[in-house]
Amino acid sequence: MEVRKLFFNSDNATLYGELISSGDGVARPTIVMSHGLSGIFAMDLPFYAEHFVKRGFTCFMYDHRNWGLSSGWPRCETDPWRQISDMREAISFVRLKPEVDSEKIGLWGTSYSGGHVLTVGALDMRVTCVVSQVPLISGSRTFEKWIPEEKKKEFLERMVKDLDARAEGAIPQTTKAALVGSETEEWVKSSDVRNQYVNQITLRTFDLMRTYEPLQFVNMIEKPVALIVAKEDTQTPVEWQVEAFEKIRATKKLYPIEGRHYDVYGKYKQAAAEAASEWFSLYLSK
Numbered sequence: 001m002e003v004r005k006l007f008f009n010s011d012n013a014t015l016y017g018e019l020i021s022s023g024d025g026v027a028r029p030t031i032v033m034s035h036g037l038s039g040i041f042a043m044d045l046p047f048y049a050e051h052f053v054k055r056g057f058t059c060f061m062y063d064h065r066n067w068g069l070s071s072g073w074p075r076c077e078t079d080p081w082r083q084i085s086d087m088r089e090a091i092s093f094v095r096l097k098p099e100v101d102s103e104k105i106g107l108w109g110t111s112y113s114g115g116h117v118l119t120v121g122a123l124d125m126r127v128t129c130v131v132s133q134v135p136l137i138s139g140s141r142t143f144e145k146w147i148p149e150e151k152k153k154e155f156l157e158r159m160v161k162d163l164d165a166r167a168e169g170a171i172p173q174t175t176k177a178a179l180v181g182s183e184t185e186e187w188v189k190s191s192d193v194r195n196q197y198v199n200q201i202t203l204r205t206f207d208l209m210r211t212y213e214p215l216q217f218v219n220m221i222e223k224p225v226a227l228i229v230a231k232e233d234t235q236t237p238v239e240w241q242v243e244a245f246e247k248i249r250a251t252k253k254l255y256p257i258e259g260r261h262y263d264v265y266g267k268y269k270q271a272a273a274e275a276a277s278e279w280f281s282l283y284l285s286k
Contacts, residue, residue: 002099010086030058034083039110041062065082078208
């Protein structure tokens with residue numbers, strides 16, 4: 001197995017990624033991979049990438065702009081539409097590599113980027129097939145779920161105040177990405193690279209989230225799509241994921257696995273990886 005550390009440019013940012021291949025020089029079907037809302041790829045994605053490479057694929061995983069080892073400002077800000085643009089640039093970049101079969105590009109995304117791969121899968125004809133794991137389906141609904149009703153007015157006022165201050169050159173305001181006692185904090189503490197994780201996220205991230213609706217794109221997808229859903233997911237509720245699945249008109253399969261949202265990076269990651277491998281073997285290896 002060979003790992004190449006690479007950088008690619010996308011809209012005034014330089015993104016860091018790693019290309020993992022068999023090392024034999026053969027161009028193989030390739031899976032482009034990225035993490036969720038505040039995740040960096042070092043958090044559990046190498047497990048998936050190594051799993052896929054052992055099954056005959058090349059993998060390219062990268063950090064989103066403003067996160068991890070990628071550049072971009074403001075730090076710790078997640079803009080879904082910039083990330084979608086970056087994902088398409090990642091496809092362009094990786095298709096030029098000798099380890100990559102440029103006509104066989106699969107997308108694998110988890111949580112927030114699970115929504116991205118559904119969106120890019122609908123928009124980009126270079127994509128052969130898609131695996132979306134515990135995806136965000138509706139940004140507006142997720143915002144309503146995550147922000148308690150009694151705190152919503154105060155939170156919205158903080159967002160607006162931050163937007164005005166940023167227009168005057170102020171440093172973007174942040175909040176905790178992993179709240180004390182939350183499932184997210186539990187997952188971060190269990191990660192082998194928790195010391196690399198920055199537990200901050202800009203307020204504007206949540207304003208941007210409210211504009212992001214991957215559900216609007218799923219009926220446009222024309223290539224095979226698999227959804228891997230956690231049966232007890234409450235972060236991105238499983239019923240919303242099933243709703244999206246039912247709207248997909250292309251070849252599709254729903255893979256229900258045990259556990260909660262973050263268990264796909266923990267005790268049920270093997271099951272999730274096997275499900276994704278099955279789909280890629282069926283539709284990316286052809």
